Amino acid sequence: xxxxxxxxxxxxxxxxxxxxxxxxxxxxxxxxxxxxxxxxxxxxxxxxxxxxxxxxxxxxxxxxxxxxxxxxxxxxxxxxxxxxxxxxxxxxxxxxxxxxxxxxxxxxxxx
Amino acid sequence: xxxxxxxxxxxxxxxxxxxxxxxxxxxxxxxxxxxxxxxxxxxxxxxxxxxxxxxxxxxxxxxxxxxxxxxxxxxxxxxxxxxxxxxxxxxxxxxxxxxxxxxxxxxxxxxxx
Numbered sequence: 171x172x173x174x175x176x177x178x179x180x181x182x183x184x185x186x187x188x189x190x191x192x193x194x195x196x197x198x199x200x201x202x203x204x205x206x207x208x209x210x211x212x213x214x215x216x217x218x219x220x221x222x223x224x225x226x227x228x229x230x231x232x233x234x235x236x237x238x239x240x241x242x243x244x245x246x247x248x249x250x251x252x253x254x255x256x257x258x259x260x261x262x263x264x265x266x267x268x269x270x271x272x273x274x275x276x277x278x279x280x281x
Numbered sequence: 282x283x284x285x286x287x288x289x290x291x292x293x294x295x296x297x298x299x300x301x302x303x304x305x306x307x308x309x310x311x312x313x314x315x316x317x318x319x320x321x322x323x324x325x326x327x328x329x330x331x332x333x334x335x336x337x338x339x340x341x342x343x344x345x346x347x348x349x350x351x352x353x354x355x356x357x358x359x360x361x362x363x364x365x366x367x368x369x370x371x372x373x374x375x376x377x378x379x380x381x382x383x384x385x386x387x388x389x390x391x392x393x394x
Contacts, residue, residue, distance in 0.1 A: 201380040212372055212385040213324065258324065262380035267312065267336040269383070271324040 173197055174272035176259060182278045187249050191275045193259035194241040203242050204269065205233055206258040213258055216244070249279045283307045285386035287373050293392045294363055302358045302389045304373030313356045314374040314383060315348065317341070324372070330356065331379070363393045 174195045183189055193203070202220045206213035217226045219235035219242060226233050230249075235242045246253055256274040263270070286305045294300050306313050315327040329336040330348055338346075347359045356375075360367055370390050374383040 202382075204382060206385075208324075211370075212387050215382055215384055218382040260324075267329040267331065267379045268326055268339075269314075269380075270326070271316075273323045 173270045174259060174261060176257075176272035176275050178275060179273070180276040180278070182280065183249055184280050185250055187279075188245065188247045189249060189277060191244040191246075191257050191277070192241060193243070193261075193272055195259075195261045195270070195272075196240065197261040197263055197270055200261045200263055203235055203259060203261045205242070205244050206260065208256045208258055208274065209254075216257075246277075249277075251279050251281055253277060254279045285373055285375055285384050287371075287386035287389050289389060290387065291390045291392070293394065296365060296393055297362050300360050300363055300391060302360075302371050302373075302391070304356045304358070304386055305354050306356055306373065306375030307384060308354070310375035310377050310384075312336075312376045312379055312381070312383075313348075313350070314376075315358045316372045316374065316385075317369040318372065318388075319369045327358070327371075336379075360391075363391075365393050367391060368393045 205216040222237040260269040373386040
């Protein structure tokens with residue numbers, strides 16, 4: 171069964187727009203949730219979230235986790251064409267040292 | 282900046298042949314992972330490895346697969362008898378701690394003909 175659901179599946183915006191990407195999961199006893207950006211090849215690490223309600227920020231990107239409601243969001247403000255990629259979230263099960271990747275949100279930022 | 286490396290970048294093999302994919306994790310990392318991604322599909326967990334043994338493996342990781350850390354730096358994935366459906370991008374990743382941030386290598390594209 172699908173343990174991780176990301177929405178929307180794809181998104182087309184224009185440069186300068188703000189986007190919110192969603193990740194909901196069913197891994198109830200996890201320790202951390204990871205966000206990645208995947209362009210042509212390997213996923214590139216963005217954030218690791220371990221605590222509810224604490225926002226992590228890096229430039230125009232920010233992310234927050236809600237452990238009670240089992241979801242996370244990734245915000246990108248003032249989008250640029252270089253933000254075009256697939257964004258992946260992956261909650262981790264510490265008991266088994268295993269991560270579950272979602273199918274990703276494909277973001278296309280048009281000039 | 283330290284990074285995970287993988288070789289080869291692309292491997293073409295015939296069905297039934299054995300392949301070994303190689304990875305050099307980041308030097309102070311202790312947890313190692315293999316993932317695969319079939320073209321157009323999601324990243325799938327294969328196996329995690331810590332302290333010279335498998336921590337967890339997925340249903341995909343059957344008897345045809347094995348992992349090894351033959352020395353202090355390399356981490357390998359072996360597929361004994363490749364099938365057409367093994368064609369995918371294989372990523373190695375490493376992290377300092379369990380369920381911690383993982384850094385991915387550039388991947389090996391395996392094509393089974």
